[in-house]
Amino acid sequence: MAIRDPRKRAALQQMGVQLWELRELAVDAPVLSAPGAGVEDAAAVTDAAPAGAQPESGNPVMSMTWRMLEKAVAECRLCDLHQSRTQTVFGSGNPNADLLIVGEAPGAEEDRQGLPFVGRAGQLLTEMLIAIGLTRDQVYIANTLKCRPPNNRDPLPEEVRRCEPYLVRQVELIQPKLILALGRIAAHNILKTADSLARLRTREHRFGSSSIPVYVSYHPAYLLRSPGEKRKAWDDLKKVRALLCR
Ligand code: URA
Numbered sequence: 237m238a239i240r241d242p243r244k245r246a247a248l249q250q251m252g253v254q255l256w257e258l259r260e261l262a263v264d265a266p267v268l269s270a271p272g273a274g275v276e277d278a279a280a281v282t283d284a285a286p287a288g289a290q291p292e293s294g295n296p297v298m299s300m301t302w303r304m305l306e307k308a309v310a311e312c313r314l315c316d317l318h319q320s321r322t323q324t325v326f327g328s329g330n331p332n333a334d335l336l337i338v339g340e341a342p343g344a345e346e347d348r349q350g351l352p353f354v355g356r357a358g359q360l361l362t363e364m365l366i367a368i369g370l371t372r373d374q375v376y377i378a379n380t381l382k383c384r385p386p387n388n389r390d391p392l393p394e395e396v397r398r399c400e401p402y403l404v405r406q407v408e409l410i411q412p413k414l415i416l417a418l419g420r421i422a423a424h425n426i427l428k429t430a431d432s433l434a435r436l437r438t439r440e441h442r443f444g445s446s447s448i449p450v451y452v453s454y455h456p457a458y459l460l461r462s463p464g465e466k467r468k469a470w471d472d473l474k475k476v477r478a479l480l481c482r
Contacts, residue, residue: 243366295401297401297402297404297405298401298404298405298408300405301409302331302409305326305402305405305406305409306326308402309324309326309382309402310323310324310326312324312382312383312399312402314398314399315383315392315394315395315398315399316395317381317383317384317385317386317395318383320383320384320386321342321347321383321384322347322348322350322384323347323350324350324382324383325342325346325347325350325351325352325379325382325383325384326350326378326382327352327376327377327378327379327406328351328352328372328376328377329372329373329374329375329376329377330373330374330375330376331376331409331410332410333374333375333376333410333412334375334412334413334414334480335370335374335375335376335412335413335414335415335416335476335480336375336376336377336378336406336407336410336412336414336415336416337353337361337375337376337377337378337415337416337418338377338378338379338380338403338415338416338417338418338422338426339352339353339377339378339379339380339418339419339422339455340379340380340381340391340418340419340421340422340425340455341379341380341381341383341384341385341388341391341421342379342381342382342383342384343355343357343384343388344384344388345358346358346379346384347383347384352377352378352379353377353456356457356460357455357456357457357460358456360456360459360460361377361418361456364456364469364473367470367473368473368474368476368477369477376406376410376412378403378406379403379422380396380399380400380403380421380422380425380426381395381396381399382399382402383395383399390421391421391425396425400425403426404444407443407446407448411448412448413448413449413479413480414448414449414450414451414476414479414480415443415448415449415450415451416450416451416452416453416472416476417450417451417452417453418452418453418454418455418456419433419454419455419457419458420432420433420436420455421455422455423436423452426443426450427441427450427452433452433454436452437451437452437453437454437468437472449479451472451475451476451479452472453468453469453472453473453476454468454469454472
């Protein structure tokens with residue numbers, strides 16, 4: 237069966253996938269239900285703490301509802317990044333999603349729009365998602381940092397430390413089936429390791445002490461600079477899709 241959807245065909249070509257591989261896609265892949273499907277009230281997560289969440293004592297962030305968390309992030313001044321940001325970037329998508337994608341930090345365009353992955357790298361991420369049959373509305377997209385580091389420098393350890401509870405609480409509230417960390421820096425910050433991306437992407441990891449699996453793949457900005465690596469990123473995406481369909 238050939239893939240006829242022109243958006244999907246274009247997305248696959250963007251990913252560097254030759255169209256003859258579409259056969260493999262069509263034959264191998266079970267139909268992917270929308271992550272979060274079955275949740276009747278899509279806003280359910282926004283008001284209530286999930287059953288089983290274990291707020292860490294001492295940090296009020298860990299008992300916040302989604303709305304409280306959004307507000308806390310919007311007003312955050314815990315590190316110096318609040319001085320240079322235009323606005324915070326909390327995240328976007330479906331807060332009941334099965335797939336949570338985590339990048340590094342907002343860039344210039346994200347800082348301007350207040351949304352994650354909306355620049356060139358974000359466009360490629362959108363194409364990557366389409367290639368596995370997902371739209372941005374069906375996943376949740378966030379970053380390890382909620383504010384843009386000036387001149388897109390790497391996040392400082394102190395910035396990561398201060399911002400971390402927000403992501404931890406987002407994960408607790410979303411309860412995704414799977415987390416996909418994009419790029420070395422996101423992976424290092426989430427997994428507390430200094431292993432190479434090449435090694436990290438070959439294994440399944442866990443988010444903190446939870447049972448939520450974390451997978452690592454290339455950052456789309458890196459793929460824009462190194463299109464030859466898109467093939468491997470495509471392999472990673474197929475794995476993610478298969479895991480979501482399980
Ligand atoms: N790069 C990231 O890691 N996150 C964004 O939101 C945008 C670019």
